[in-house]
Amino acid sequence: MIGHMTASTIPDQPDLARMRRDRHARLQKGMSDHGVDAMILIGNANVCYAGGASWPYGDSGRANIERPVAVVVSGDEHPHLYTPFREDAAAQLDLPEDHLHGPVYLDFDEGVEAFGRLLTELVPHKATVAVDDVTGAMARNRDRLFSSWPPPGVEPIIGHARLLKTPDELACTRKASKITAAAMAEVQKALVPGVRQTQLTARFLRHIFDLGAEANILDPIWQVMPDRREDLPWTTHGDVPCPLLTTERQLAAGDVLWVDTAVSYAGYHSDFGRTWIVGQDPSPRQEAQYQKWKAINDAVLAEVRPGVNAARLTAAARNLCDGESPWMPHFYLSHGIGVETAEMPFIGTDLGEEFDESIVLAPGMIIIIEPIIWDEGAGGYRSENIYSVTEDGWILVSDDYPYDPYGN
Amino acid sequence: MTPMATDVLPDEKPLRYGRRARAFTAMEEHDLDVLVLGRGANVRYVCGARGLWNAGTHGFAPVCAVVRSTRQVYLLSTWDEGIPEEIPHEHMLGITWNPMNYLTWLRDIEGSATAGRVGFDSISPLFAQLLPAAFPAAEIVDGEDAIQAARLVKTPEEVVAIRGSLSIVEQALASALSDLRPGVEERALTGVFMEAMASLGVTTPSTQDVVTITSSRDRTAPKGQEAVRAGDLVAFTAGVLDGGYAGEVARTWPVGGGDEIAKYRDAFDEWDELWSHLIQACRPGASGGDFFAAYRAANVAVPSLPIVRGVGLGYDLPIVVADLPATAAGQRVASGMTLAVTGIVDSPHGRVIAQEVVLVTDGEPEILTTSPFWTHQFQGAKRQ
Numbered sequence: 001m002i003g004h005m006t007a008s009t010i011p012d013q014p015d016l017a018r019m020r021r022d023r024h025a026r027l028q029k030g031m032s033d034h035g036v037d038a039m040i041l042i043g044n045a046n047v048c049y050a051g052g053a054s055w056p057y058g059d060s061g062r063a064n065i066e067r068p069v070a071v072v073v074s075g076d077e078h079p080h081l082y083t084p085f086r087e088d089a090a091a092q093l094d095l096p097e098d099h100l101h102g103p104v105y106l107d108f109d110e111g112v113e114a115f116g117r118l119l120t121e122l123v124p125h126k127a128t129v130a131v132d133d134v135t136g137a138m139a140r141n142r143d144r145l146f147s148s149w150p151p152p153g154v155e156p157i158i159g160h161a162r163l164l165k166t167p168d169e170l171a172c173t174r175k176a177s178k179i180t181a182a183a184m185a186e187v188q189k190a191l192v193p194g195v196r197q198t199q200l201t202a203r204f205l206r207h208i209f210d211l212g213a214e215a216n217i218l219d220p221i222w223q224v225m226p227d228r229r230e231d232l233p234w235t236t237h238g239d240v241p242c243p244l245l246t247t248e249r250q251l252a253a254g255d256v257l258w259v260d261t262a263v264s265y266a267g268y269h270s271d272f273g274r275t276w277i278v279g280q281d282p283s284p285r286q287e288a289q290y291q292k293w294k295a296i297n298d299a300v301l302a303e304v305r306p307g308v309n310a311a312r313l314t315a316a317a318r319n320l321c322d323g324e325s326p327w328m329p330h331f332y333l334s335h336g337i338g339v340e341t342a343e344m345p346f347i348g349t350d351l352g353e354e355f356d357e358s359i360v361l362a363p364g365m366i367i368i369i370e371p372i373i374w375d376e377g378a379g380g381y382r383s384e385n386i387y388s389v390t391e392d393g394w395i396l397v398s399d400d401y402p403y404d405p406y407g408n
Numbered sequence: 409m410t411p412m413a414t415d416v417l418p419d420e421k422p423l424r425y426g427r428r429a430r431a432f433t434a435m436e437e438h439d440l441d442v443l444v445l446g447r448g449a450n451v452r453y454v455c456g457a458r459g460l461w462n463a464g465t466h467g468f469a470p471v472c473a474v475v476r477s478t479r480q481v482y483l484l485s486t487w488d489e490g491i492p493e494e495i496p497h498e499h500m501l502g503i504t505w506n507p508m509n510y511l512t513w514l515r516d517i518e519g520s521a522t523a524g525r526v527g528f529d530s531i532s533p534l535f536a537q538l539l540p541a542a543f544p545a546a547e548i549v550d551g552e553d554a555i556q557a558a559r560l561v562k563t564p565e566e567v568v569a570i571r572g573s574l575s576i577v578e579q580a581l582a583s584a585l586s587d588l589r590p591g592v593e594e595r596a597l598t599g600v601f602m603e604a605m606a607s608l609g610v611t612t613p614s615t616q617d618v619v620t621i622t623s624s625r626d627r628t629a630p631k632g633q634e635a636v637r638a639g640d641l642v643a644f645t646a647g648v649l650d651g652g653y654a655g656e657v658a659r660t661w662p663v664g665g666g667d668e669i670a671k672y673r674d675a676f677d678e679w680d681e682l683w684s685h686l687i688q689a690c691r692p693g694a695s696g697g698d699f700f701a702a703y704r705a706a707n708v709a710v711p712s713l714p715i716v717r718g719v720g721l722g723y724d725l726p727i728v729v730a731d732l733p734a735t736a737a738g739q740r741v742a743s744g745m746t747l748a749v750t751g752i753v754d755s756p757h758g759r760v761i762a763q764e765v766v767l768v769t770d771g772e773p774e775i776l777t778t779s780p781f782w783t784h785q786f787q788g789a790k791r792q
Contacts, residue, residue: 042465043465043466043467044464044465045464045465055617056463056615056616056617056632057463057464057616058463058464058613058614058615058616058617058647059461059463059612059613059614059615059647059649059654059722060447060448060449060462060463060464060465060466060722061447061448061449061614061649061654061721061722061723062614062615062647062654062722062723063463063464063465064447064465064722064723065717065723065727066714066723067465084712084713085617088631091627091630091631092630092631102712102731103712103731104731105727105729105731105732105735107552108727108732108735109735110732110733110734110735111731111732111735114731130533131533132467132532133465133467133468133530133531133532134468134530134531134532134533134536135530135552136528136529136530136550136551136552136553137550137552139528139530139531139550140550140553149536150531150533150536150537151533152533153532153533153534155534196412198606198607198609198610198611199606199607201606201611202602202603202604202605202606202607203603205599205602205603205605205606205611206599206600206602206603207599208599209595209596209598209599209602209632210595210596210599212595212633214632215463215616216463216602216613216616217462217463217464218460218461218462218463219460219461219462219611219612220611233487233488233489234487234488234497235486235487235488235502236485236486236487236497236500236501236502237486237502241486241487241489243460244416244487244489245416245458245460245489245490246611247413247414247415247416248412248413248414248609249414249415250414264463329502330486330502330503330504331503332505341462346505349505349506350504350505350506350509351505351506
């Protein structure tokens with residue numbers, strides 16, 4: 001499906017119409033393979049993927065109510081999109097008029113009843129209708145939407161489709177990454193003793209919109225890492241906590257920051273991670289942490305190619321750490337990214353070795369590698385980069401952002 | 409100015425306990441023994457802890473459980489920074505990728521084994537299949553109704569929080585307005601708004617769809633990239649979340665001066681007329697339908713967007729929107745509600761949209777938003 005992909009085949013500009021067609025074709029195949037007649041999609045990321053529209057996401061409180069909804073019917077050439085942003089969607093999409101609708105309100109009985117009537121025009125009675133999430137009102141009125149309870153989930157279809165990216169999807173992720181990197185370069189210039197964490201956020205937000213981001217996706221993280229574990233909060237597993245939230249804390253010379261930000265472009269997210277030091281160069285010991293991080297990153301990367309099972313990646317990382325896992329137990333060594341900041345494949349989670357062995361790398365799969373180095377008494381180091389599996393190895397999708405002040 | 413917040417702290421105790429008391433009352437009224445919550449605003453309402461903000465909807469996972477008989481709260485959190493003292497470490501589940509861990513966590517909660525009715529605020533097919541096993545004796549029902557009922561009327565501490573949030577959004581809006589001039593792109597103004605918001609100590613918006621040119625003319629660029637021209641009408645629909653509470657305001661401003669914007673005066677006058685009717689419906693006992701009636705009385709077409717919604721931790725009831733007439737008719741305005749009330753006037757020259765947040769009281773409604781209107785300068789004094 002991906003065809004031959006090399007570094008040069010990630011286009012500079014994504015062809016959004018082609019991207020939508022490719023995604024729709026995958027969903028249709030998945031529905032046919034799984035015997036699903038229709039999918040109701042209400043989660044923003046799934047609606048973006050299947051419905052084709054993208055928009056600046058709001059806070060979840062508001063996004064839960066004023067949300068676009070997509071319905072994909074098996075055999076239909078186009079998805080149906082129900083959206084409060086109908087004019088924006090009309091300008092953005094090539095949907096036929098009878099597939100682009102006004103909003104539906106699935107948090108209310110009246111809204112679900114109306115939606116149920118619309119659904120009967122699209123799919124026959126007793127059809128197999130899968131769904132990603134179910135609101136309270138949908139659960140109360142389940143008989144209007146589903147022929148069985150619980151209804152089938154969409155994960156085998158849309159999760160599978162989203163796992164391997166088309167070149168246009170990779171181009172969107174790259175665009176989002178470039179916007180993020182350019183904004184972060186401006187933020188890093190402002191990293192001086194006395195600056196507040198929220199001021200770094202202010203600068204970041206200003207620049208991402210100027211640079212063409214659709215939206216900010218994550219409340220930016222500027223976590224100050226102390227030298228010793230005991231100076232961090234308690235955790236369920238005893239290991240290091242991250243990400244801790246941003247406040248108006250004033251940064252001091254020598255503070256080590258674990259930085260994490262994400263924005264969206266055409267619905268696709270970036271994920272930026274670096275370690276910075278406020279107003280100082282790293283000590284030799286801190287520099288060694290970075291070198292260790294880089295050695296692990298490179299060792300993992302050396303395993304990335306089609307056909308490899310993901311447990312080889314975690315093994316490569318552990319080999320350099322006396323068998324210990326150089327990542328946080330509540331996260332992973334690697335994750336994918338697309339219309340969500342963290343999506344499949346997850347590698348190194350608490351799902352365990354067997355789960356990792358079941359993941360086989362394939363072209364178009366995205367692997368973000370984010371080991372962490374904790375060096376008790378001298379803090380730690382973390383960075384992350386976005387890579388994509390190619391026919392014969394990997395390519396860097398995110399921006400080649402410098403590791404300053406490390407690595408010089 | 410509020411003092412600088414340099415630590416991650418739980419919500420203040422009176423706020424937490426006041427909300428939780430309302431949640432337990434709602435559980436009693438809805439006959440729920442356990443409430444399992446996945447939606448961020450619901451979780452914050454009963455837990456009083458700030459979570460990591462991610463834009464957009466999140467797929468369901470059980471993040472919090474509340475047990476009526478023991479009055480205990482259980483929370484998904486890997487660390488205890490900012491977690492209230494009444495949620496002990498033993499009540500916390502660290503972030504996990506294995507759905508079975510959620511099942512074990514919920515099953516082992518004191519009260520799960522004997523619970524007769526368990527409510528969920530939303531659910532996914534996977535968890536609908538898995539989680540009933542955590543409550544072997546229970547009927548699984550919708551719990552969103554109950555938590556929405558709790559959130560409907562604000563505690564006094566919540567009103568204070570909303571006032572604080574409105575102060576942030578209105579200052580940030582003023583910053584964005586000061587950059588409104590011909591040549592500036594919509595998205596650049598959004599950036600100015602966001603920068604001002606974060607500079608005031610709040611890093612989370614409630615909406616990122618902030619600036620739209622609404623004058624009746626052809627657009628030449630994709631959304632966000634259209635440049636403002638002299639003679640344009642520009643709508644700002646802004647919102648922030650401070651301490652989780654939404655502060656929201658909308659205003660529309662013309663750009664330029666003299667004859668090129670004089671044509672908008674009629675639409676703004678119509679808005680004032682519309683508002684004089686809308687504010688009359690912000691009284692205890694009024695129904696959602698009275699807001700439709702206000703539009704009709706002002707001879708303004710009811711727009712497709714919601715014209716009333718509750719503001720609190722995100723998005724509350726009541727909601728009044730043209731597509732849900734029966735829902736609107738079935739809702740009653742009550743003292744202690746905070747309503748975002750929106751007036752929208754479509755004129756041949758463009759759209760005027762403005763939104764106020766109104767506190768319903770037993771006496772006169774109190775308009776909490778104070779941002780200026782373009783037309784104030786012609787009226788010599790602030791409206792009303």
